[in-house]
Amino acid sequence: MTGSRSVAGLCADILAGAAPGAGDLEALLRAGDEAPLVFAAAREMRSRHSGDAVYLYGFVYFSTYCRNACAFCFYRADNDECPRYRKTTDEVVEICRDLASSGVVLLDLTMGEDPVLLDDPATLAELVAAVVDETGTPVMVSPGVLPEQALRELRRAGADWYALYQETHTRELYDRLRVGQPFERRVAARNAARSAGLLVEDGLLTGIGDTPADRAGSIVAMREAGWEQVRVMTFVPQAGTPLEDVRPAGDADELLTIACLRLAMPDRFIPASLDVDGIAGLERRLQAGANVVTSIVPPTVGLAGVSQAELDIDEGHRTVHGVLPHLRRLGLRPAGVDEYRARMAAVRGTASGPSAG
Numbered sequence: 001m002t003g004s005r006s007v008a009g010l011c012a013d014i015l016a017g018a019a020p021g022a023g024d025l026e027a028l029l030r031a032g033d034e035a036p037l038v039f040a041a042a043r044e045m046r047s048r049h050s051g052d053a054v055y056l057y058g059f060v061y062f063s064t065y066c067r068n069a070c071a072f073c074f075y076r077a078d079n080d081e082c083p084r085y086r087k088t089t090d091e092v093v094e095i096c097r098d099l100a101s102s103g104v105v106l107l108d109l110t111m112g113e114d115p116v117l118l119d120d121p122a123t124l125a126e127l128v129a130a131v132v133d134e135t136g137t138p139v140m141v142s143p144g145v146l147p148e149q150a151l152r153e154l155r156r157a158g159a160d161w162y163a164l165y166q167e168t169h170t171r172e173l174y175d176r177l178r179v180g181q182p183f184e185r186r187v188a189a190r191n192a193a194r195s196a197g198l199l200v201e202d203g204l205l206t207g208i209g210d211t212p213a214d215r216a217g218s219i220v221a222m223r224e225a226g227w228e229q230v231r232v233m234t235f236v237p238q239a240g241t242p243l244e245d246v247r248p249a250g251d252a253d254e255l256l257t258i259a260c261l262r263l264a265m266p267d268r269f270i271p272a273s274l275d276v277d278g279i280a281g282l283e284r285r286l287q288a289g290a291n292v293v294t295s296i297v298p299p300t301v302g303l304a305g306v307s308q309a310e311l312d313i314d315e316g317h318r319t320v321h322g323v324l325p326h327l328r329r330l331g332l333r334p335a336g337v338d339e340y341r342a343r344m345a346a347v348r349g350t351a352s353g354p355s356a357g
Contacts, residue, residue, distance in 0.1 A: 007034040011041035014263045022216045025260050029212035035256055042259035042289025049267040050291045053335040054327055056320055057106045057294045058099035061304050062087040066112025069179045072208060074238035075112045081240035083304055089127050093134050095301050100135040103320040104296055105340035107137050113144035121150035125157040132158030137337060145185055148192040155196045162193035165203035168210055169218040177208060199348060201229035206257060207249030208235045215257050219264050228347045229269035232257040234276050236307040251281060255288040262289030267350060275305045278312035282326050293323055
């Protein structure tokens, strides 16, 4: 689309089949008081492609050790204020068994770039195989940058997904966030994961000095790459990091970005994360067009969140039981594993784009 259009006109054109360009997306990201029009269009687009189904993801942050120095992350290598632990395979399998029986359709096995585990990548593949064998549930692995051979081993072990977030596709901003980590290295790892047969998730961080133009550019880059799951999260300032004094942002930019992701990539998996505002922010994100609930964490097993290490976890709010009333209130329902597998297959079949990241 080209030329100047109103927010209502842009939404109508997109719902009629037009593909929004970066300028269109930037205009929608600046919708301001007209944001409800964008959210309504995103919900309509979600309904056309996902119906009333929502996919619930369990989250197992099994190692909080990391070799990196990301400016935004609580678990950066030199932060002494964050909890450190490394769960055993038996502990992870037990947690995953309970999550699977509770109704999640995917198990997200997440770690920092733990040098102990990355020095022996076969251990990670063995962990994935143990979880798949025990639960029969789809698995996402979020281990940081891995070489192509390790990614192939994860796929052979039964992993379905590889998650690796760029955070921003604006290189100057990226360099400030992911200190000492080449931009191209993360792009290459996602491309290698696709070559290995894994579905791929990319994601954005907002509230860290990004502009609507930055976010629009990232949405276009992820659409061109054809990643099967795309996400955005609001930055939460973390103690002990270079960005700890940044004033927390509200969720307005995140919500509009979720909606624009949906309008730009109608059939993708797009998460509403419980790891920013907890259960209190779930309905707003679903109303913006998300069709996944991520960061479901069981209480009392000693797991941390990423942006919010403790929020709503021990209270049991970040469980399937805690999420279901919110889905019902919005006329949505949790999908089962078989339905999720069918949806994964459908999305895999429509993904396109060779290598943009």
